[in-house]
Amino acid sequence: MIIINFLANRVNLKSKQKAQDVLIFRYSIYTLSAAVVLMVATLGFKLYTNLQINKHENDIKEYRNTILAQEQVELNYLIFVNKIKVISEIYQKRSNKQEAMTYFTSALTDAAEIIGMNYQEDQGGLILQLSSQNVFKMEEVNQILDSSALREQYQKIDKSALSRTDNGSYKLTLKLELKKDD
Numbered sequence: 357m358i359i360i361n362f363l364a365n366r367v368n369l370k371s372k373q374k375a376q377d378v379l380i381f382r383y384s385i386y387t388l389s390a391a392v393v394l395m396v397a398t399l400g401f402k403l404y405t406n407l408q409i410n411k412h413e414n415d416i417k418e419y420r421n422t423i424l425a426q427e428q429v430e431l432n433y434l435i436f437v438n439k440i441k442v443i444s445e446i447y448q449k450r451s452n453k454q455e456a457m458t459y460f461t462s463a464l465t466d467a468a469e470i471i472g473m474n475y476q477e478d479q480g481g482l483i484l485q486l487s488s489q490n491v492f493k494m495e496e497v498n499q500i501l502d503s504s505a506l507r508e509q510y511q512k513i514d515k516s517a518l519s520r521t522d523n524g525s526y527k528l529t530l531k532l533e534l535k536k537d538d
Contacts, residue, residue, distance in 0.1 A: 449477065449534075452534040453475055453482060453534065456482050456510070456532065456534055457470070457473065457482075459509060459510075460484060460530075463500055463506060464486065464497060464500060466496075467488060467493050467494075467496040467497045467500060468486040468487060468488045468493060468494075468497045468528075469486070469487050469488075470484055470485070470486060471485050471486070471487045471527070472484070472485030473485070479533075481531055481532060481533050481534060482531075482532050482534055483529060483530065483531050483532075484529070484530045484532070485527060485528075485529055485530075486527065486528045486529075486530060487525055487526070487527050487528075488525060488526045488528070489524075489525050490524060490525070490526070491526065493526075494518075494526040494528065497528065498515075501513060501515065501530070510532050510533070510534075511533070512532065512533040513530060513531070513532045513533075514530070514531040514532070515528060515529070515530055516528075516529050516530075516531065517529035
């Protein structure tokens with residue numbers, strides 16, 4: 357008996373089709389797996405970045421609260437610095453006044469006596485009232501006031517209101533500009 361298989365072509369086609377379907381199924385599985393892995397990686401990255409953003413936002417809030425808590429300390433510090441600056445300026449002005457008084461007292465020791473003083477804060481000047489016993493002492497005062505040593509210390513000295521009292525003493529008013537330390 358001879359066996360004729362009319363379905364051999366069909367079986368071969370079906371086998372080839374089955375092999376091709378298996379190959380397509382395999383590629384589909386690989387593609388689907390890659391897509392799932394990519395999607396999981398994307399979701400993981402998004403979750404990680406969201407956690408990092410939240411962490412940084414919390415850090416920013418914490419730093420902001422720390423800075424705001426230190427705001428009063430900084431304000432107190434600035435007030436303190438400004439007070440120190442003002443005190444330093446006042447002390448410097450007072451120091452200049454005291455220097456001038458000491459200098460003129462020592463320079464005029466034998467010639468005249470300082471009988472009055474007026475400090476002009478807004479103009480940075482000092483007004484001194486001098487008293488000399490006689491005209492010779494007054495001439496000595498005048499020479500001291502015109503001396504180069506004194507003019508090096510105090511460039512601007514104005515002499516005014518020279519008068520003679522009933523007992524023969526002389527009074528002179530000096531207006532001098534104090535040194536400015538800027």
